[in-house]
Amino acid sequence: MSVLLKADGLAVTARLAGGDLRLLDDVDLEIRRGQIVGVVGESGSGKTTLARCVVGLLDRNVRVEHGSVTLAGDVVVAPGVDRTDRVRGSAVGMVFQDASRSLNPLMRVRTQLAEVLRRHVRDITRAEVRRRSLEVLEQMRIADPSRVLDSYPHQLSGGLRQRVAIALAVVTRPALVIADECTTALDVTTQTKVVGLFRTLVDELGIGLLFVTHDLMLASDLCDRITVMSGGRVVEAGDAASVLDRPQQDYTRRLLAAIPSWT
Amino acid sequence: MTEAVQKGVPGEAARRPRAPEPETPVLVVDDLVVEHRDRGTGQVFRAVDHVSLRIDAGESVAVVGESGSGKTTLAMAATALGPRGGGDIRLLGHSLSEISRTRLRRLRPEVQVVFQDPHGSLDPRQSVRSGLRELRTLQPERTSWIGDAELLGSVRLAPELLDRYPHQLSGGQAQRVCIARALLMRPRLIVADEPTSGLDVSVQADVLALLRQIRATTGAALLMISHDLAVVRSLCDVVHVMYRGRVVESGPCEQVFVTPENDYTRELLAAMPGARWRSRR
Numbered sequence: 313m314s315v316l317l318k319a320d321g322l323a324v325t326a327r328l329a330g331g332d333l334r335l336l337d338d339v340d341l342e343i344r345r346g347q348i349v350g351v352v353g354e355s356g357s358g359k360t361t362l363a364r365c366v367v368g369l370l371d372r373n374v375r376v377e378h379g380s381v382t383l384a385g386d387v388v389v390a391p392g393v394d395r396t397d398r399v400r401g402s403a404v405g406m407v408f409q410d411a412s413r414s415l416n417p418l419m420r421v422r423t424q425l426a427e428v429l430r431r432h433v434r435d436i437t438r439a440e441v442r443r444r445s446l447e448v449l450e451q452m453r454i455a456d457p458s459r460v461l462d463s464y465p466h467q468l469s470g471g472l473r474q475r476v477a478i479a480l481a482v483v484t485r486p487a488l489v490i491a492d493e494c495t496t497a498l499d500v501t502t503q504t505k506v507v508g509l510f511r512t513l514v515d516e517l518g519i520g521l522l523f524v525t526h527d528l529m530l531a532s533d534l535c536d537r538i539t540v541m542s543g544g545r546v547v548e549a550g551d552a553a554s555v556l557d558r559p560q561q562d563y564t565r566r567l568l569a570a571i572p573s574w575t
Numbered sequence: 576m577t578e579a580v581q582k583g584v585p586g587e588a589a590r591r592p593r594a595p596e597p598e599t600p601v602l603v604v605d606d607l608v609v610e611h612r613d614r615g616t617g618q619v620f621r622a623v624d625h626v627s628l629r630i631d632a633g634e635s636v637a638v639v640g641e642s643g644s645g646k647t648t649l650a651m652a653a654t655a656l657g658p659r660g661g662g663d664i665r666l667l668g669h670s671l672s673e674i675s676r677t678r679l680r681r682l683r684p685e686v687q688v689v690f691q692d693p694h695g696s697l698d699p700r701q702s703v704r705s706g707l708r709e710l711r712t713l714q715p716e717r718t719s720w721i722g723d724a725e726l727l728g729s730v731r732l733a734p735e736l737l738d739r740y741p742h743q744l745s746g747g748q749a750q751r752v753c754i755a756r757a758l759l760m761r762p763r764l765i766v767a768d769e770p771t772s773g774l775d776v777s778v779q780a781d782v783l784a785l786l787r788q789i790r791a792t793t794g795a796a797l798l799m800i801s802h803d804l805a806v807v808r809s810l811c812d813v814v815h816v817m818y819r820g821r822v823v824e825s826g827p828c829e830q831v832f833v834t835p836e837n838d839y840t841r842e843l844l845a846a847m848p849g850a851r852w853r854s855r856r
Contacts, residue, residue: 354775355746470642499641500802500846526775529849556852570780572809574853 321379350535358544368396405481471502608661624820640817687757691769693749704737747778
């Protein structure tokens with residue numbers, strides 16, 4: 313499996329009125345094709361900053377100080393370098409927590425999918441747009457894809473909206489998908505379906521998935537590898553089962569101990 | 576009122592001299608029906624559909640279910656904070672369909688609610704101290720049993736936080752302030768609606784430990800609304816599983832979670848994250 317995404321010694325700083333604040337400090341991360349890598353941590357750990365840095369969505373006052381992000385061998389982020397606009401939405405898809413905020417409330421799902429396809433797939437025909445829109449909703453295991461295509465976001469349930477948001481992220485067949493707390497607002501039963509869907513997508517399409525979550529248990533169900541973050545640093549990283557079964561760091565042990573026991 | 580001014584953490588001091596008779600349940604919900612009418616279309620949606628439950632003094636009862644199952648509507652109706660349709664609710668022995676407004680007002684402090692979003696429950700323009708002062712003005716006798724610093728200590732917050740405003744508190748700190756405000760009233764029933772859903776796991780563990788301690792020391796009953804089965808199992812005696820407005824299964828947590836009888840309960844249990852990790856332990 314070739315390395316798809318590589319973050320190497322990434323250091324990111326925010327300029328605030330009171331001085332500089334280090335958001336990421338010497339962060340390494342690697343994602344291969346067909347792999348789901350979970351980044352877990354509590355609020356303020358830097359997990360979202362890492363996800364946003366990879367796609368060049370950092371705030372204006374935040375900048376990369378050291379290190380780099382490489383996508384399929386090409387440097388896309390480094391100090392003073394931001395080539396993410398070439399890959400964002402095409403080679404890299406993104407899904408965030410609040411699906412309704414990534415969907416345009418004034419457009420039918422059909423129009424939004426078409427817009428994304430036309431922007432990223434050169435010379436795509438109308439027939440091809442129709443075919444791929446329908447196909448991607450079927451991949452999302454949406455039972456009634458034509459109804460969903462004709463719907464506005466507010467006409468869909470939260471679970472369906474999130475699946476449409478994922479569809480928008482993967483319709484361009486990106487090599488890498490970044491999902492930031494994208495199931496947090498969903499009911500557990502819906503969460504299970506969405507998470508299962510990710511596993512299938514990764515296995516079927518051979519994409520890489522960066523799955524950011526505060527939920528260690530969810531990460532343990534879904535991820536192949538887990539990176540635990542705290543205070544902007546990587547505390548521990550490795551194979552999911554070994555990180556959770558034989559944590560090497562106190563912080564990871566404390567996180568696991570805080571989970572209510574189930575017996 | 577002859578109550579002496581009592582001091583101390585919620586321990587002996589918090590025990591109520593006017594505790595209900597052991598046989599009087601704190602809450603009895605009998606065949607409750609609550610319907611919401613859509614103002615636009617006029618369509619009626621039955622949020623709570625013939626639900627009955629009972630909470631005895633000191634008991635800890637959970638209502639679980641996913642969004643839209645009616646669990647919050649049930650809790651709000653049961654505490655006279657939300658609409659109530661058919662059926663009856665007896666709060667500390669008083670039927671809410673017969674109770675006078677004056678008596679209901681006097682009953683309110685006995686029931687305290689802790690919501691999911693602590694910052695939404697606190698006045699952003701008031702410091703913690705000034706918020707507590709307001710409660711004390713409203714209920715001088717009921718709240719005189721404990722000082723501000725000591726009250727904050729009982730939820731494991733430093734007294735320095737008294738002068739903070741809500742935006743200067745972390746989510747966990749703000750939720751503890753909400754719990755402290757509830758405790759100040761020495762309630763017989765605490766309703767907690769997803770009290771730890773917005774908190775980090777380590778903070779959640781602290782808040783759960785706090786609720787457990789409050790239960791043990793004050794004898795207050797707890798009605799916990801949650802979608803998190805692990806949280807419920809770690810805190811509650813009895814669980815009611817709601818689905819589309821109905822209670823589909825009820826019983827002691829151990830029984831319902833170990834030998835579920837309803838398909839929806841099984842589905843909820845199967846959807847709990849962490850099955851892989853737990854199975855390896």
